[in-house]
Amino acid sequence: MEQTVVILKPDCVVRWLIWNVIQRYESLGLRLIASSMENLTEDLLKEHYAHLADKPFFPKIVSYMTSAPVMVQLWEWENAVAAVRKANWATNPAEATPWTVRWDYALTIDNNIVHASENLEDARAEKERFFSWISVVQYT
Ligand code: ADP
Numbered sequence: 001m002e003q004t005v006v007i008l009k010p011d012c013v014v015r016w017l018i019w020n021v022i023q024r025y026e027s028l029g030l031r032l033i034a035s036s037m038e039n040l041t042e043d044l045l046k047e048h049y050a051h052l053a054d055k056p057f058f059p060k061i062v063s064y065m066t067s068a069p070v071m072v073q074l075w076e077w078e079n080a081v082a083a084v085r086k087a088n089w090a091t092n093p094a095e096a097t098p099w100t101v102r103w104d105y106a107l108t109i110d111n112n113i114v115h116a117s118e119n120l121e122d123a124r125a126e127k128e129r130f131f132s133w134i135s136v137v138q139y140t
Helices: 011-016 016-026 041-050 058-065 080-088 101-105 119-130
Strands: 001-008 030-039 070-077 112-118
Touching: 001 016, 001 080, 001 119, 011 016, 011 058, 011 070, 011 112, 011 119, 016 058, 016 101, 041 058, 041 112, 041 119, 058 101, 070 080, 080 112, 080 119, 101 112
Parallel strands: none
Antiparallel strands: 001 070, 001 112, 030 070
16 A cells, blocks of 8 residues: 655646546545645745755745645555555646646646655655654544
């Protein structure tokens, strides 16, 4: 059983799209096992987006990701990492496929609604980063 971390980004929260995105993952059979509203900090974003910290658009990411609360979520099921990445599709919504989260709801590459762990190693690190103080449940 895999676990994957999702962040519903500020545009998802302020545009009342939380339910729509949750519905996509639930319809794939994934199980939500932890969730919390959080205000992200610049320090945490530097760690989370370390692979982008030297990009010219990094300050834009920080200002966007701190512009409103986010909802961090932990989802579980077989192939959860790939299933959620597929449901979200491309980083740039202009390159997304119809009936995917980013095609349906995201506006631009820097307002793209969701984050999801890229692979199992990232999923484990992100679980540690975001869920060490949040309770995680188990059910069948
Ligand atoms: P993903 O979120 O699809 O895993 P990345 O890890 O490459 O993609 O990028 C993280 C986030 O940084 C993206 O979701 C997007 O919000 C932002 N980003 C990536 N590339 C750009 C870019 N060229 N211009 C602006 N923002 C970007």
